Amino acid sequence: DAKTTQPNSMESNEEEPVHLPCNHSTISGTDYIHWYRQLPSQGPEYVIHGLTSNVNNRMASLAIAEDRKSSTLILHRATLRDAAVYYCILRDANNFNKFYFGSGTKLNVKP
């Protein structure tokens, strides 16, 4: 399975943008890039996903490198409620049942 690499932790100030990086150098052409986050004591929550083009939704933006070997989740204005562990996950279009979490990034947001 293609693996992802994320920093263990990051810190941000409230109301500032946050860029969370993810490396996936062994990504295959059929892998979608998904981001989930897990707030303390809660189940993981979907954030965004993309294949090749950058994506925006109400929660965040996803910037995907041209070679697809890395991506960045962008929170435009971090709030205290965004403090969570963020997971970058590759999901194969040909095998959607594989849905594995790696080691995510713990985001701390300072007031």
Next chain:
Amino acid sequence: AAGVIQSPRHLIKEKRETATLKCYPIPRHDTVYWYQQGPGQDPQFLISFYEKMQSDKGSIPDRFSAQQFSDYHSELNMSSLELGDSALYFCASSLRGQGNTEAFFGQGTRLTVV
């Protein structure tokens, strides 16, 4: 909107006992995933089902079994419980897609083995 329902939310069992965790997916979702998350750890994939058939298997111990029923709810059965089985167990559901569908997670069942 209906979410993924897990029951019970909390469960305390003694060593060597059995436990059954239940998961009710979002209506019309045909795929269910189970995860185990120990304290301070990342969710570990256990098993998944699509249309009532097992579709992928992760690091699920032989003491555990699971199935998906005709109404698409799923149960995780855990026997000969060990102290190390104490964890949060999450269930997620999704619609079959081509890797581009989102999964929705329940609030989890916290299992404590004493």
